[in-house]
Amino acid sequence: MGLVELMPQNMVAVTRPSIINDFSLVAATANGTGSQTANLTILRALFKMGIPVNGKNIFPSNIQGLPTWYHIRVSKDGYIARRHTSEILLAFNQATVAEDIKNLPPGGVCLVNADWRNIPQRDDVTMYAIPVNQFVKETGTTGKQKDYVANMVYVGAAAQLLGIPLEKIEEALSFHFSGKRKLIDLNLNVVKAAHAWTAEQILKSDPYSVEPMNETEGLILMTGNEAAGLGSVFGGVTFAAWYPITPSTSLIDALNEYLPQLRRDPETGEHHYVVVQAEDELAAIGMLLGAGWAGARAMTATSGPGISLMAEFAGLGYFAEIPAVIWDIQRVGPSTGLPTRTGQGDVTFVYYLGHGDTKNVILFPSTIKECFEFGTTAHNLADQLQTPVFVLSDLDLGMNNWMSEPFDYPAEPIQRGKVLRGDEIPLDWGRYVDVDGDGVGYRTLPGDENWRSAWFARGTGHNARATYSERPSDWHENMERLRRKFDTARDMVPGPVIDEVEEAEIGIIAYGTTRYAIEEARDRLAADGVKTSFMRLRALPVNEAVRDFIRRYKQVYVIEMNRDGQMHAILQTEAPELATRLISLAYLDGMPLTARWVVEAISKQ
Amino acid sequence: MGTRREPHTNLIGLAKVDYNGSPTTLCQGCGHNSIASQVIQVAFELSVKPHEIIKLSGIGCSSKSPAYFLGQSHGLNGLHGRMPSLATGALLANHQLRGIGVSGDGDTASIGLGQFKHLLRRNVRLVYIVENNGVYGLTKGQFSATADEGQALKYAGVNELPPIDICMEAVIAGCGFVARSFSGDAKQVRELLKAALSHRGTAVLDIISPCVAFNNHDTSTKSYGYGKDHEAPLHDFGWVPPAEEIEIAEYDPGEMRVVEMHDGSHIQLRKLEEDYDPTDKLGALHRLQWAQEQQEFITGLIYYDPERPSLAEVSRLTDTPLALLDAEKIRPSAQALAEIMAGLQ
Numbered sequence: 012m013g014l015v016e017l018m019p020q021n022m023v024a025v026t027r028p029s030i031i032n033d034f035s036l037v038a039a040t041a042n043g044t045g046s047q048t049a050n051l052t053i054l055r056a057l058f059k060m061g062i063p064v065n066g067k068n069i070f071p072s073n074i075q076g077l078p079t080w081y082h083i084r085v086s087k088d089g090y091i092a093r094r095h096t097s098e099i100l101l102a103f104n105q106a107t108v109a110e111d112i113k114n115l116p117p118g119g120v121c122l123v124n125a126d127w128r129n130i131p132q133r134d135d136v137t138m139y140a141i142p143v144n145q146f147v148k149e150t151g152t153t154g155k156q157k158d159y160v161a162n163m164v165y166v167g168a169a170a171q172l173l174g175i176p177l178e179k180i181e182e183a184l185s186f187h188f189s190g191k192r193k194l195i196d197l198n199l200n201v202v203k204a205a206h207a208w209t210a211e212q213i214l215k216s217d218p219y220s221v222e223p224m225n226e227t228e229g230l231i232l233m234t235g236n237e238a239a240g241l242g243s244v245f246g247g248v249t250f251a252a253w254y255p256i257t258p259s260t261s262l263i264d265a266l267n268e269y270l271p272q273l274r275r276d277p278e279t280g281e282h283h284y285v286v287v288q289a290e291d292e293l294a295a296i297g298m299l300l301g302a303g304w305a306g307a308r309a310m311t312a313t314s315g316p317g318i319s320l321m322a323e324f325a326g327l328g329y330f331a332e333i334p335a336v337i338w339d340i341q342r343v344g345p346s347t348g349l350p351t352r353t354g355q356g357d358v359t360f361v362y363y364l365g366h367g368d369t370k371n372v373i374l375f376p377s378t379i380k381e382c383f384e385f386g387t388t389a390h391n392l393a394d395q396l397q398t399p400v401f402v403l404s405d406l407d408l409g410m411n412n413w414m415s416e417p418f419d420y421p422a423e424p425i426q427r428g429k430v431l432r433g434d435e436i437p438l439d440w441g442r443y444v445d446v447d448g449d450g451v452g453y454r455t456l457p458g459d460e461n462w463r464s465a466w467f468a469r470g471t472g473h474n475a476r477a478t479y480s481e482r483p484s485d486w487h488e489n490m491e492r493l494r495r496k497f498d499t500a501r502d503m504v505p506g507p508v509i510d511e512v513e514e515a516e517i518g519i520i521a522y523g524t525t526r527y528a529i530e531e532a533r534d535r536l537a538a539d540g541v542k543t544s545f546m547r548l549r550a551l552p553v554n555e556a557v558r559d560f561i562r563r564y565k566q567v568y569v570i571e572m573n574r575d576g577q578m579h580a581i582l583q584t585e586a587p588e589l590a591t592r593l594i595s596l597a598y599l600d601g602m603p604l605t606a607r608w609v610v611e612a613i614s615k616q
Numbered sequence: 617m618g619t620r621r622e623p624h625t626n627l628i629g630l631a632k633v634d635y636n637g638s639p640t641t642l643c644q645g646c647g648h649n650s651i652a653s654q655v656i657q658v659a660f661e662l663s664v665k666p667h668e669i670i671k672l673s674g675i676g677c678s679s680k681s682p683a684y685f686l687g688q689s690h691g692l693n694g695l696h697g698r699m700p701s702l703a704t705g706a707l708l709a710n711h712q713l714r715g716i717g718v719s720g721d722g723d724t725a726s727i728g729l730g731q732f733k734h735l736l737r738r739n740v741r742l743v744y745i746v747e748n749n750g751v752y753g754l755t756k757g758q759f760s761a762t763a764d765e766g767q768a769l770k771y772a773g774v775n776e777l778p779p780i781d782i783c784m785e786a787v788i789a790g791c792g793f794v795a796r797s798f799s800g801d802a803k804q805v806r807e808l809l810k811a812a813l814s815h816r817g818t819a820v821l822d823i824i825s826p827c828v829a830f831n832n833h834d835t836s837t838k839s840y841g842y843g844k845d846h847e848a849p850l851h852d853f854g855w856v857p858p859a860e861e862i863e864i865a866e867y868d869p870g871e872m873r874v875v876e877m878h879d880g881s882h883i884q885l886r887k888l889e890e891d892y893d894p895t896d897k898l899g900a901l902h903r904l905q906w907a908q909e910q911q912e913f914i915t916g917l918i919y920y921d922p923e924r925p926s927l928a929e930v931s932r933l934t935d936t937p938l939a940l941l942d943a944e945k946i947r948p949s950a951q952a953l954a955e956i957m958a959g960l961q
């Protein structure tokens with residue numbers, strides 16, 4: 012069965028110059044068909060070739076059947092932001108094939124299942140068709156297995172067309188199936204068959220291909236949630252409570268994978284941790300605060316709707332001053348919103364989460380390495396500041412695979428903050444007395460034999476000795492001390508990362524995963540002669556370095572993925588005298604930001 | 617016993633005042649106050665080490681009580697209806713501690729019903745006292761979910777809805793120690809409290825505790841008058857500390873039942889009601905249902921199952937509480953990280 016018989020081929024591309032290691036590819040499949048294995052195999056094979064890559068799973072809120080797109084960016088220059096278009100389409104979802112082909116840019120490439128009828132044709136796109144059913148039949152698989160096998164057909168064909176060596180595919184499969192030979196071979200045989208068929212039957216006429224590089228040597232590929240889970244295990248978490256919600260669940264999965272491996276007593280097998288699946292997020296954070304009050308390093312992971320439920324307890328944690336760590340893997344709200352899409356819409360809500368004058372410390376990781384490191388930082392800060400610390404990641408960082416240097420063993424020691432035990436407790440000790448002037452009192456833990464250690468934690472008004480009080484001066488003084496404590500936090504949290512460019516007149520401020528689009532956009536703007544400086548925030552509250560940065564630029568763009576410019580608004584209140592320099596560039600449609608959007612948004616100004 | 621001690625001090629040398637909390641701010645005559653007094657008395661009599669107890673509560677007049685007893689114990693007054701989650705976290709973080717939680721009928725049977733049931737399902741080692749007055753005291757007299765059907769209140773009008781029976785909910789949720797008592801029956805409250813402290817999991821004490829400000833009319837089953845006239849104990853309930861001799865000789869063996877508890881102490885039941893067997897779950901539910909239909913005020917240990925392990929036990933924790941583990945125990949080695957990193961390449 013020759014390809015030419017199946018559909019007319021567009022041969023113009025033969026004369027086009029080749030494009031190596033610089034394109035995007037999208038695999039369109041149906042959810043729940045095992046396509047994730049195929050996608051990750053391609054991603055890891057490219058990574059093993061030494062080429063910088065990033066994969067983004069654009070998936071539906073559904074278990075089976077709805078369309079899924081997996082975007083892989085291949086970039087010799089190391090850019091890993093999402094791109095506006097993908098040149099190469101692996102069209103393996105009949106339900107979306109027409110739309111998917113329409114979305115290809117002129118000069119694009121489409122690999123499609125030859126068994127389907129009525130596939131739309133485009134003159135400006137190179138079409139390759141591959142008879143998927145034939146390969147599936149040959150393996151003798153039936154039922155659901157068929158879908159899994161079919162996915163491997165496109166891996167084989169794509170590998171042949173792009174020039175991914177089969178041994179790299181094998182390495183990737185071996186990683187995926189943890190070396191289980193039977194599974195590796197089952198999949199590899201299909202890949203090989205499709206690869207051989209493609210080599211024989213398809214005349215490559217498009218310009219896209221890959222070549223080995225040396226850019227990923229020694230790097231790892233991991234999701235942000237896995238890194239956060241692992242980081243928390245090394246950060247000394249002892250207690251976790253949670254309630255399942257996309258896209259945070261895989262963070263707890265990582266805890267459940269690593270804790271039993273790494274945190275059991277070597278002799279007795281007993282646990283140095285506990286993970287509780289709570290009845291809801293409200294109970295989850297309640298358990299955290301109970302555990303944190305009693306002295307554990309307690310954490311949870313959740314997303315928007317869970318954060319909403321946690322509001323009342325967040326206020327108790329802030330006011331009774333109890334350590335806890337809450338990872339919010341942001342999805343898109345309001346309400347249930349887009350549960351499987353990414354955004355940065357929880358910034359203001361979390362910053363002020365809790366009624367009354369509540370203000371919370373937030374960390375913003377942007378790499379998997381920071382996810383790992385913040386596993387320690389967040390717990391240390393929570394213990395040192397005696398308050399809930401939130402970590403705002405997002406679906407893109409949390410659930411997708413990112414390249415990174417291997418993680419270093421934490422340089423930060425485990426810090427338990429100001430805890431007094433036994434005889435250390437002075438006669439005149441009071442829980443909220445600001446002995447050091449930094450707003451942070453000394454706490455004691457239940458179980459201490461010294462009778463002086465006892466105190467009564469409460470969400471009601473209290474004085475410096477933690478006794479109930481409705482006195483106006485007690486209330487005011489306590490709240491002012493909490494303000495002092497928040498000011499102390501400013502210089503304790505991870506500071507901003509600043510890239511200052513000489514003669515630049517534009518400043519850019521961002522946080523989290525928007526950095527990838529911004530870094531690429533800055534290179535493009537620079538190529539056009541527009542110089543920019545960039546400050547990436549890693550935490551709230553901000554410190555003086557942030558204000559200094561704003562002060563140095565007449566125009567400072569605050570770029571973020573939400574509708575209202577939430578960080579922009581917070582920065583305006585943090586630096587009111589500089590408010591007019593801050594310009595909000597905010598956009599959210601559920602997809603990760605692109606460099607193109609950033610360039611256009613800045614150029615329009 | 618041979619130990620010599622100062623008069624008015626217990627085995628660990630503490631006087632009863634050492635178990636006091638701060639002065640109560642509840643109404644004079646409020647049932648909650650007498651329950652707090654019994655907690656003090658029991659802790660003194662049992663020579664409880666204050667530092668081995670944590671006190672927890674939700675929000676309400678009842679939930680204020682932990683401030684009024686055991687001032688040398690750590691306390692956590694949380695959110696309305698959410699004491700169970702705080703207790704679960706705290707008692708897993710330090711499973712060597714014992715918890716005493718105080719809640720109200722609003723706190724437990726309305727806003728907190730979900731957490732209450734999940735606490736029992738998990739079997740956290742906590743004495744869970746519901747100071748049940750059939751009304752919201754702190755917000756001034758609204759009906760709670762345990763109010764009697766057809767009851768009238770000054771502002772709230774007539775309650776048209778059937779009450780939630782806290783003991784029944786507890787039995788259904790798998791609680792292994794379910795008791796009902798009356799704040800006016802100090803002796804029974806004390807004995808039940810002692811036994812509850814010996815229980816390995818959650819022990820629920822649903823104590824009818826009249827609100828003199830909003831629900832003390834004789835028409836209410838949660839009033840002093842009704843309680844005094846109608847209390848129908850299922851048995852004479854006694855608790856005998858570990859290693860102390862049980863004196864049953866004077867009773868006809870058919871009248872007396874002795875059950876051993878997890879810590880070696882004993883529950884001693886002198887039957888008042890012929891066939892009542894508190895270890896029979898269906899029988900307990902049946903009896904509760906019957907009592908509710910008859911508006912009968914049964915008290916005593918309604919259900920007991922000593923077998924279920926506590927949450928801390930099934931969590932396979934090390935002896936050292938999680939809260940007190942050293943840094944080396946909670947951060948794996950550099951080599952462990954290096955191996956994981958190597959495996960990811």
Ligand SMILES: Cc1ncc(C[n+]2csc(CCOP(=O)(O)OP(=O)(O)O)c2C)c(N)n1
Nearest residue numbers: 676677678696720721722723751752753754
């Ligand atoms: C989230 C929330 N909603 C409402 C309240 C107001 N509130 C305080 S106490 C209470 C009812 C208390 O009733 P109960 O638990 O029976 O305790 P009692 O005062 O009767 O002892 C209510 C509704 C609150 N504190 N928190």
Ligand code: SF4
Nearest residue numbers: 643646677753827828
């Ligand atoms: S209002 Fe009722 S429940 Fe509250 S303190 Fe007074 S008597 Fe007790």
Ligand SMILES: [Mg+2]
Nearest residue numbers: 720721749751
């Ligand atoms: Mg009440």
